[in-house]
Amino acid sequence: MEPKFLALEQEKQDRILNAAMKEFAQNGYKNTSTNNIVKQAGISKGLLFHYFTNKKELYLTLYDYFVELFLKEMQLKVDWEDKDIFSRHRQIAALKIKLFHQYEHIFNFLNAAMSEDSREVKSELNSRKEKFINHNYREMLQDIDRSKFKEDLDVSRTIEIIIWSIEGFAYKQQAKFKGLSIEEIDLKETLRELDRYIEVLKYSFYK
Amino acid sequence: MEPKFLALEQEKQDRILNAAMKEFAQNGYKNTSTNNIVKQAGISKGLLFHYFTNKKELYLTLYDYFVELFLKEMQLKVDWEDKDIFSRHRQIAALKIKLFHQYEHIFNFLNAAMSEDSREVKSELNSRKEKFINHNYREMLQDIDRSKFKEDLDVSRTIEIIIWSIEGFAYKQQAKFKGLSIEEIDLKETLRELDRYIEVLKYSFYK
DNA sequence: CTCCTATTGACCGAATTGGTCAACAGAAAT
DNA sequence: ATTTCTGTTGACCAATTCGGTCAATAGGAG
Numbered sequence: 417m418e419p420k421f422l423a424l425e426q427e428k429q430d431r432i433l434n435a436a437m438k439e440f441a442q443n444g445y446k447n448t449s450t451n452n453i454v455k456q457a458g459i460s461k462g463l464l465f466h467y468f469t470n471k472k473e474l475y476l477t478l479y480d481y482f483v484e485l486f487l488k489e490m491q492l493k494v495d496w497e498d499k500d501i502f503s504r505h506r507q508i509a510a511l512k513i514k515l516f517h518q519y520e521h522i523f524n525f526l527n528a529a530m531s532e533d534s535r536e537v538k539s540e541l542n543s544r545k546e547k548f549i550n551h552n553y554r555e556m557l558q559d560i561d562r563s564k565f566k567e568d569l570d571v572s573r574t575i576e577i578i579i580w581s582i583e584g585f586a587y588k589q590q591a592k593f594k595g596l597s598i599e600e601i602d603l604k605e606t607l608r609e610l611d612r613y614i615e616v617l618k619y620s621f622y623k
Numbered sequence: 624m625e626p627k628f629l630a631l632e633q634e635k636q637d638r639i640l641n642a643a644m645k646e647f648a649q650n651g652y653k654n655t656s657t658n659n660i661v662k663q664a665g666i667s668k669g670l671l672f673h674y675f676t677n678k679k680e681l682y683l684t685l686y687d688y689f690v691e692l693f694l695k696e697m698q699l700k701v702d703w704e705d706k707d708i709f710s711r712h713r714q715i716a717a718l719k720i721k722l723f724h725q726y727e728h729i730f731n732f733l734n735a736a737m738s739e740d741s742r743e744v745k746s747e748l749n750s751r752k753e754k755f756i757n758h759n760y761r762e763m764l765q766d767i768d769r770s771k772f773k774e775d776l777d778v779s780r781t782i783e784i785i786i787w788s789i790e791g792f793a794y795k796q797q798a799k800f801k802g803l804s805i806e807e808i809d810l811k812e813t814l815r816e817l818d819r820y821i822e823v824l825k826y827s828f829y830k
Numbered sequence: 831c832t833c834c835t836a837t838t839g840a841c842c843g844a845a846t847t848g849g850t851c852a853a854c855a856g857a858a859a860t
Numbered sequence: 861a862t863t864t865c866t867g868t869t870g871a872c873c874a875a876t877t878c879g880g881t882c883a884a885t886a887g888g889a890g
Contacts, residue, residue, distance in 0.1 A: 580791025
């Protein structure tokens with residue numbers, strides 16, 4: 417991140433980061449207008465280009481910063497010794513909720529970046545994606561204790577089903593949050609609601 | 624649909640419809656360029672505006688036509704007497720696969736339309752969406768035999784989990800299809816693969 | 831009063847947009 | 861052979877929007 421930008425007060429930094437992420441997530445790289453970003457962030461056009469040399473650098477800086485933030489949190493806050501799939505995904509969900517609280521659009525932004533293919537950023541982004549996948553993100557999700565599942569269950573497909581269920585739940589929650597301000601969202605209750613679905617899954621899939 | 628357009632040979636019609644749906648699905652209403660549509664469809668700019676009076680009419684005509692097509696097929700091809708949730712969703716999946724075969728982008732287009740909010744089409748689209756929801760699409764998915772589930776299961780949440788699983792499966796399949804031409808896709812095999820997941824779900828959730 | 835740094839927003843050339851229309855191709859009719 | 865007609869083309873247009881610049885300003889520090 418640019419040193420000039422880092423010298424800003426945290427609140428103003430976050431306002432700019434959130435505005436940029438929101439626009440990029442909603443419209444993709446090409447169709448995001450820097451005019452909308454500065455309007456959203458409440459700063460002038462000139463200032464944005466004072467901090468970031470151009471639109472492309474802004475986008476890639478954003479991507480690098482939030483991938484690293486996410487992976488660092490994952491490494492730090494999740495107990496990787498615990499191989500129970502539900503316990504692990506519950507921890508990841510809790511972490512995502514916490515990050516969502518500070519950066520509302522972080523996961524929409526990162527997801528959108530995963531399928532971004534504008535000419536201008538495609539090559540730079542692809543090499544970064546490889547790095548991200550290899551980091552050990554894949555194994556993070558796959559190093560699971562399979563002995564807890566019922567004997568005659570197709571465990572691989574069952575694990576897929578569990579992940580799809582949690583994703584579906586996350587998607588449903590986000591739709592529910594739409595339009596609400598961050599303060600109106602009851603994060604503890606969201607986690608409690610997730611536990612109700614986990615209970616169904618555990619009861620059905622575990623011995 | 625415009626009579627002039629309907630007089631065209633089916634193949635050319637479909638080429639134009641598919642091209643328009645693809646672009647609208649990928650970029651949304653506002654950021655879809657009619658230039659790209661005609662390029663994709665292999666026709667001239669003038670011809671597109673010979674068939675459709677303007678971009679907005681093209682978009683709404685497309686939406687109306689494919690919503691109706693989908694609902695008509697649903698009404699016709701699904702056995703609504705069968706209240707088994709797996710059997711019902713399997714029938715719907717089979718129908719979607721068939722439609723996908725002719726109009727590759729139909730569901731991406733319809734899904735994108737669901738969250739479309741460009742000024743130019745917002746009001747017209749919103750009234751159409753209400754109509755669609757009310758038609759009886761909701762009850763189509765909810766009139767399910769709940770007596771087959773295991774006694775102490777939270778049936779409502781279980782049903783949500785089943786739907787999320789099928790959606791997750793569909794999403795995974797579509798990612799796998801990406802880049803392949805229609806002819807290369809083995810539709811029977813896709814359905815067989817779905818059955819393997821249904822088997823896991825049925826075994827776990829049914830008595 | 832003078833620096834100095836942070837910030838502004840009017841402005842620019844370039845690109846792109848939805849939509850038009852005079853012209854054309856070529857089959858059918860005269 | 862000539863006219864008519866229908867389907868089709870793509871160069872063209874005014875309008876808008878874009879990323880990026882830069883001279884001008886504000887306002888605190890010295």
